[in-house]
Amino acid sequence: MKPVAFEYCRPDTVEEALDLLKEFGSDASIISGGLSLGAMLNMRLVRPKALIDINGLGELADIKAGDATIRTGTLIRQAGAMEMPVLMSGVPLLAKALPYVGHYQIRSRGTLGGSVAHADPSAEIPLTLVTLSGAVTLRSPGGSREVPAREFFQGLLTTDRRADELVTGLTWPIRRDLTGYAFEELAQRHGDFAITAVAAEATVAGDGSIADVSFGLGGVEDRPFVATTAGFVGKPATAATASDIANTIAETVDPMVDLQANADYRRQLVRVLGARVLTAAFNDATGQQEAA
Amino acid sequence: MLRIKPDQKQRVTVTVNGKAVSGYAEPRMLLTDFLRHELGMYGTHVGCEHGVCGACTAIIDGAATRSCLRYAVQCDGLEIQTVEGLADADGTLNTLQKAFNENGALQCGFCTAGILMSSTKFLQENPKPNDDEIRDMLSGHICRCTGYTQIVRAIRQASGQ
Numbered sequence: 001m002k003p004v005a006f007e008y009c010r011p012d013t014v015e016e017a018l019d020l021l022k023e024f025g026s027d028a029s030i031i032s033g034g035l036s037l038g039a040m041l042n043m044r045l046v047r048p049k050a051l052i053d054i055n056g057l058g059e060l061a062d063i064k065a066g067d068a069t070i071r072t073g074t075l076i077r078q079a080g081a082m083e084m085p086v087l088m089s090g091v092p093l094l095a096k097a098l099p100y101v102g103h104y105q106i107r108s109r110g111t112l113g114g115s116v117a118h119a120d121p122s123a124e125i126p127l128t129l130v131t132l133s134g135a136v137t138l139r140s141p142g143g144s145r146e147v148p149a150r151e152f153f154q155g156l157l158t159t160d161r162r163a164d165e166l167v168t169g170l171t172w173p174i175r176r177d178l179t180g181y182a183f184e185e186l187a188q189r190h191g192d193f194a195i196t197a198v199a200a201e202a203t204v205a206g207d208g209s210i211a212d213v214s215f216g217l218g219g220v221e222d223r224p225f226v227a228t229t230a231g232f233v234g235k236p237a238t239a240a241t242a243s244d245i246a247n248t249i250a251e252t253v254d255p256m257v258d259l260q261a262n263a264d265y266r267r268q269l270v271r272v273l274g275a276r277v278l279t280a281a282f283n284d285a286t287g288q289q290e291a292a
Numbered sequence: 293m294l295r296i297k298p299d300q301k302q303r304v305t306v307t308v309n310g311k312a313v314s315g316y317a318e319p320r321m322l323l324t325d326f327l328r329h330e331l332g333m334y335g336t337h338v339g340c341e342h343g344v345c346g347a348c349t350a351i352i353d354g355a356a357t358r359s360c361l362r363y364a365v366q367c368d369g370l371e372i373q374t375v376e377g378l379a380d381a382d383g384t385l386n387t388l389q390k391a392f393n394e395n396g397a398l399q400c401g402f403c404t405a406g407i408l409m410s411s412t413k414f415l416q417e418n419p420k421p422n423d424d425e426i427r428d429m430l431s432g433h434i435c436r437c438t439g440y441t442q443i444v445r446a447i448r449q450a451s452g453q
């Protein structure tokens with residue numbers, strides 16, 4: 001199908017983009033990579049009066065590494081991110097998640113920020129940002145604000161972004177010492193949207209017990225989220241505890257039901273993938289202890 | 293800032309396979325339709341128009357990506373490589389095309405233009421891929437008749453392995 005007729009606007013500066021958002025509000029669609037929006041336009045699931053093309057805003061494609069965080073501009077392409085050593089070694093969970101995002105032909109153009117703004121419940125980049133407790137930076141004519149990723153995603157394709165705001169960048173916490181990272185998902189074919197995706201960050205203390213664990217789930221409920229695992233801190237960082245955590249969390253989730261899977265199947269994936277990913281994160285952390 | 297009204301036809305100039313060519317497009321015209329109907333280049337195929345099948349894949353501004361998810365007005369001034377640019381002017385097939393021919397890697401050919409363009413860019417970036425890497429790249433294409441084994445074989449042959 002073909003999209004509805006729209007005005008095409010290509011701002012040269014962020015200020016011009018914000019002026020356009022003020023002018024059109026929710027009647028405008030921002031186009032980044034277009035890998036998700038293009039399909040929605042062509043199927044007329046969205047019918048904007050104006051398309052605001054932000055691809056000319058070079059200032060939104062930069063990367064800044066600080067001591068504790070790395071900031072990526074919204075326009076960095078998914079494939080481009082995979083070629084950035086600072087980002088891939090600084091944020092190992094993102095390095096593990098990105099190869100699962102779509103296909104070669106999608107990542108070449110799709111952007112990090114576009115995926116976050118789109119907020120598909122099973123998308124890998126939002127899940128990674130939530131698991132690591134990163135943040136999203138937004139700009140409107142009124143100024144800038146930073147929203148914790150865990151508050152940004154509010155439901156299926158729904159975020160905390162207001163119609164006059166532009167996502168300008170993402171903030172990624174840099175890897176911590178003695179901390180392991182793991183990511184895995186199940187999809188019908190590699191590159192398809194995950195039926196369930198699981199991410200983990202785990203810090204293991206010198207005595208082999210869990211000092212901190214973040215267990216993120218995607219494709220299970222209507223947004224990516226981190227399960228409550230505080231009760232497991234202090235337990236031994238072993239495969240048995242990993243299974244315990246995954247089995248416990250599987251009972252608490254309220255899974256989506258769609259053509260790909262029913263609730264029981266998704267719950268089972270939380271158990272199986274969860275145990276695997278938590279074990280891998282524990283091993284990654286203890287491996288670093290042994291190496292140290 | 294560039295602004296083009298919904299019904300305004302904008303002149304768009306792109307360099308396709310090394311040659312500058314122009315046509316007119318209103319904002320909602322897909323790059324695939326621009327290539328096919330404005331420029332008369334029918335090599336780039338259109339399947340789903342939502343990014344899934346891969347038939348429309350071309351090399352746009354150096355990236356192998358979907359031309360059905362781009363609007364022609366976004367591409368003014370860009371370089372585009374399409375399947376028409378692969379063979380020599382006298383019709384002699386290039387190494388990759390020959391490998392497809394020799395390995396039975398196409399039947400109806402609907403998916404082939406897209407797969408050839410993805411493979412062209414992929415082999416530039418990764419000249420000696422293993423089968424897993426080839427299959428991973430191919431996951432972005434749907435072929436309904438050939439079966440992927442021959443396609444993997446053809447790409448491996450083209451990479452001299």
Ligand SMILES: Cc1cc2nc3c(=O)[nH]c(=O)nc-3n(C[C@H](O)[C@H](O)[C@H](O)COP(=O)(O)OP(=O)(O)OC[C@H]3O[C@@H](n4cnc5c(N)ncnc54)[C@H](O)[C@@H]3O)c2cc1C
Pocket residue numbers: 029030031032033034035036037038054074100101102103106109110111112113114115116117118120122123124125161165166167168191192193194342343344
């Ligand atoms: C065949 C196929 C398979 C895919 N598989 C996967 C997959 O397995 N996992 C996955 O995560 N994704 C997948 N995708 C989606 C892909 O990752 C997209 O690139 C991504 O979802 C959106 O990024 P984009 O840059 O293309 O954004 P666009 O498509 O341009 O935009 C997406 C949405 O975000 C809004 N938006 C974009 N940028 C901004 C901004 N800066 N500020 C405010 N709003 C903004 C747009 O208005 C739109 O609503 C797939 C896509 C295709 C076509």
Ligand code: FES
Pocket residue numbers: 337338339340341342343344345346347348349358359360361
């Ligand atoms: S026509 Fe573009 S991917 Fe199917």
Ligand code: FES
Pocket residue numbers: 397398399400401402403404434435436437438
């Ligand atoms: S050759 Fe017919 S779809 Fe691939």
